[in-house]
Amino acid sequence: MDLRIVQKHSRPNHPTTCEKVERFQQTLKKWLTAQPEPETLEQLQDQLDAFVDEYNHRRPNRSLRRTTPTATYTLLPKASPGESDLKGHYRIRHDIVADTGTVTLRHAVELTEVVYMWVL
16 A cells, blocks of 8 residues: 655754654653553554643643643634735735645745655
């Protein structure tokens, strides 16, 4: 079965590119190491679900001023439909995603291909 998932590598000598992902993975690994070893995939999934709940709803995050990600997200203003008073320069884009999952955009006269990665 082809899931159309493409592995991408970050550029060498650019550690900040992946630092948030690396930190999250380190936190997840430490948390899983402290748990009893699961005997089945269902038990592992239960542990992962418990981690996500702890990480998003209970564990304060220093970068979020000691609040949880859920609390921070809840406090942020959300976009809502409404009347638009568009004055000035604006435009509407209609981009097409190719079968390969890419979109071609023009930026500063250069054509750039953007690849979307789907995580299942």
